[in-house]
Amino acid sequence: MNNYKLWYKVSVITAAILIALVVGALIILAVGGSVFETYWIIISMPFKNMRSFCEVLTRMIPLMIIALGISVSSRSGINNIGAEGQMYMGVIASCAIALHCDGIPRIIAIPLCILFGAIAGAAYGFVPGFLKAKLEVSELLSTVMLNYAAAQFYLFCIRIPMLDPNEKTGTPMTARISSNATLTKFIKGASLHQGIILAAILVVLIYILLFKTTWGYKMRAAGASERAARYGGINVSRYLIISMMISGACAGMAGAVELMGVQGRAMEGITSGYGFSGIVVALFGALHPIGIIPAAFFFGILLYSQVNLQILTAVPPNLVSTLQGLIILIIVAVQMAINNPYSQERFRKRFFSRTIQDIRNTSDICAKGAKEA
Amino acid sequence: MDFIVNTLTLTVRFSAALLMASMGEMFNQKAGIFNLGCEGIMSMGAFLGMLIPFSIGGASAVPWYVNILGLLAATVCGALLGLLFGIIVITFRAPQGIAGIGMQMFGVGLAGTFFRSYIGGTQSITGINATAIPGLSRIPIIGEVFFTHNPVVYFAYLMVPVAWYVIYKTPWGLKVRAVGTHPRAADSLGINVTKVRYQSLAVGGAMAGFAGAFLTLCQAKMFNAGIINGRGFIAVALVYFGKWHPVKIFLGAVLFTFAQVFQTQIQIFVPQFQYYEFLTMLPYILVIVVLAFNRESNKLGPAALGKSFNREMRV
Numbered sequence: 167m168n169n170y171k172l173w174y175k176v177s178v179i180t181a182a183i184l185i186a187l188v189v190g191a192l193i194i195l196a197v198g199g200s201v202f203e204t205y206w207i208i209i210s211m212p213f214k215n216m217r218s219f220c221e222v223l224t225r226m227i228p229l230m231i232i233a234l235g236i237s238v239s240s241r242s243g244i245n246n247i248g249a250e251g252q253m254y255m256g257v258i259a260s261c262a263i264a265l266h267c268d269g270i271p272r273i274i275a276i277p278l279c280i281l282f283g284a285i286a287g288a289a290y291g292f293v294p295g296f297l298k299a300k301l302e303v304s305e306l307l308s309t310v311m312l313n314y315a316a317a318q319f320y321l322f323c324i325r326i327p328m329l330d331p332n333e334k335t336g337t338p339m340t341a342r343i344s345s346n347a348t349l350t351k352f353i354k355g356a357s358l359h360q361g362i363i364l365a366a367i368l369v370v371l372i373y374i375l376l377f378k379t380t381w382g383y384k385m386r387a388a389g390a391s392e393r394a395a396r397y398g399g400i401n402v403s404r405y406l407i408i409s410m411m412i413s414g415a416c417a418g419m420a421g422a423v424e425l426m427g428v429q430g431r432a433m434e435g436i437t438s439g440y441g442f443s444g445i446v447v448a449l450f451g452a453l454h455p456i457g458i459i460p461a462a463f464f465f466g467i468l469l470y471s472q473v474n475l476q477i478l479t480a481v482p483p484n485l486v487s488t489l490q491g492l493i494i495l496i497i498v499a500v501q502m503a504i505n506n507p508y509s510q511e512r513f514r515k516r517f518f519s520r521t522i523q524d525i526r527n528t529s530d531i532c533a534k535g536a537k538e539a
Numbered sequence: 540m541d542f543i544v545n546t547l548t549l550t551v552r553f554s555a556a557l558l559m560a561s562m563g564e565m566f567n568q569k570a571g572i573f574n575l576g577c578e579g580i581m582s583m584g585a586f587l588g589m590l591i592p593f594s595i596g597g598a599s600a601v602p603w604y605v606n607i608l609g610l611l612a613a614t615v616c617g618a619l620l621g622l623l624f625g626i627i628v629i630t631f632r633a634p635q636g637i638a639g640i641g642m643q644m645f646g647v648g649l650a651g652t653f654f655r656s657y658i659g660g661t662q663s664i665t666g667i668n669a670t671a672i673p674g675l676s677r678i679p680i681i682g683e684v685f686f687t688h689n690p691v692v693y694f695a696y697l698m699v700p701v702a703w704y705v706i707y708k709t710p711w712g713l714k715v716r717a718v719g720t721h722p723r724a725a726d727s728l729g730i731n732v733t734k735v736r737y738q739s740l741a742v743g744g745a746m747a748g749f750a751g752a753f754l755t756l757c758q759a760k761m762f763n764a765g766i767i768n769g770r771g772f773i774a775v776a777l778v779y780f781g782k783w784h785p786v787k788i789f790l791g792a793v794l795f796t797f798a799q800v801f802q803t804q805i806q807i808f809v810p811q812f813q814y815y816e817f818l819t820m821l822p823y824i825l826v827i828v829v830l831a832f833n834r835e836s837n838k839l840g841p842a843a844l845g846k847s848f849n850r851e852m853r854v
Contacts, residue, residue: 193649196653198656245637297830301834303834304779306636306640307772307779307826307827311769311772311773311824311826312823315824319816319820326813442644449637481656482652482656484654484764485652487651488651488652491579491642491643491648491649494640495627495638499627503631508851
């Protein structure tokens with residue numbers, strides 16, 4: 167009975183899923199919703215028709231791009247909570263370009279806008295990376311603070327310098343971006359846009375970066391053990407900053423894609439919490455580019471359910487962000503539980519203690535060994 | 540003159556929330572737990588502080604004990620959430636930074652969910668009103684600045700010496716500091732590390748919940764999902780800023796509240812000023828700048844801050 171490790175993992179994960187479902191159910195009950203109906207709406211609605219399925223895929227795009235960036239920074243030993251702020255910066259920078267793309271051919275305009283989004287995000291990711299590497303400022307605090315600062319800066323930009331000149335009501339938003347900088351949709355009437363190509367390319371690029379290049383190796387080494395990496399001659403602080411800039415660039419690109427593919431103009435609340443959901447997706451995908459694809463799909467479903475919950479049930483859509491927080495808590499606890507040799511051993515003793523047959527087998531083997539000797 | 544007096548009065552009044560939250564966070568960090576979930580706990584506290592007076596009296600005035608009940612409920616809820624965080628980071632030994640973010644999302648999301656279904660939309664409550672202390676409040680300027688607040692404010696200020704006394708002068712405070720500095724040594728002397736850490740999380744969570752209820756009951760007198768608006772994170776940063784000492788944390792809380800009040804007062808007194816987003820940014824930027832020029836303070840912190848303790852592991 168050597169497969170007790172497998173059984174241990176399976177039972178821990180099953181328990182975790184059950185806990186998540188039960189706590190979710192308790193919350194739904196507390197707000198007076200029907201548990202099975204709510205869960206059924208979350209799971210079944212995306213597969214109702216092509217259009218709703220495309221909605222899920224559309225939400226996958228920014229989630230995937232952000233989560234890829236976060237996986238790079240997390241593997242390098244720095245937690246990027248600031249994707250939300252970096253995304254705001256990406257939106258503003260790419261919007262500034264995209265508003266003036268009228269005479270430029272699409273083939274140049276679109277990469278240009280995405281590039282500017284990436285640069286702005288990377289620049290905004292550089293700040294906490296630099297502060298962490300050179301001044302020992304906790305990146306958890308600095309990125310969170312930069313999120314709030316970025317949100318204010320973004321609001322300022324769309325309220326005064328970039329305000330839509332035709333907007334009379336005073337709603338802070340920019341004009342529609344030039345049609346040359348808009349990502350086309352694949353199917354008429356469905357929201358899925360070309361951004362998914364960028365997401366797919368980034369999966370491959372980040373995979374190669376992390377696992378097939380020296381940069382990636384050094385980043386992972388710095389994240390696994392900072393002191394060992396430093397002893398091995400790796401300039402840890404440099405790779406911290408680089409990984410944070412890559413992370414920021416990804417978040418910036420996610421912002422650009424969201425602007426060019428979905429919203430078409432910069433308005434309030436454009437990031438819609440993708441920066442935080444991206445953290446959950448990255449964790450859920452085990453910080454691996456391939457794992458992030460199904461994770462992003464799952465959370466795409468969850469985020470899309472916000473729309474349906476609002477229309478079809480009395481359950482507030484905030485439930486989804488509660489579940490996301492709960493899932494983070496459960497994932498981090500489960501990771502530790504799975505890798506805990508002591509509770510593994512306890513599990514073995516409890517459920518896989520040696521049976522009479524086992525003892526007989528062992529004594530047979532011993533006898534055989536003695537005979538051969 | 541009005542501007543200055545108003546700013547100072549509000550600074551004294553509104554410091555209470557940040558003060559309570561960062562005192563609670565100090566208890567957590569002294570025991571070696573980096574509780575980034577403070578924001579979420581405050582959110583739930585703020586919601587309960589709103590819910591109880593609102594469900595009893597609506598927007599009309601309620602008896603004082605209902606408001607106190609709101610504060611108490613928020614405190615208890617905060618302690619429970621602190622213990623929940625303890626299960627994740629103490630029992631399961633999960634990495635504290637990312638677990639804190641999970642706690643924050645959970646708390647803010649839960650408060651938002653319940654708010655939408657129990658209260659619905661933006662509603663206001665009477666809350667706890669400021670009461671002028673007879674006699675003392677007649678003193679010009681000083682009277683208005685210091686003696687026109689409600690009892691909860693003074694209670695929050697009272698927590699500074701209390702926290703100092705508890706941390707530095709009681710056996711339990713010594714245990715908390717030992718557990719946060721060298722858990723293994725504490726363990727070998729028979730201190731139950733897990734228990735003390737859980738206790739400190741409960742205390743810290745209770746204070747964060749109280750701070751959240753203060754925000755709704757005494758400051759904003761309404762609730763929305765974004766009411767905490769980063770105060771929980773600022774409270775965490777203040778503990779670093781105050782070098783883990785209650786009095787310095789108190790000074791930091793007053794300074795940051797001043798920055799926040801200052802920007803809102805500018806908006807009121809100088810309405811023609813258009814670029815108020817930059818003023819709103821001020822406290823957040825201030826946090827980063829302060830942390831960046833305070834790098835030596837990291838060395839003064841509890842040595843085992845953020846590290847989980849495993850009794851069964853060999854060193």
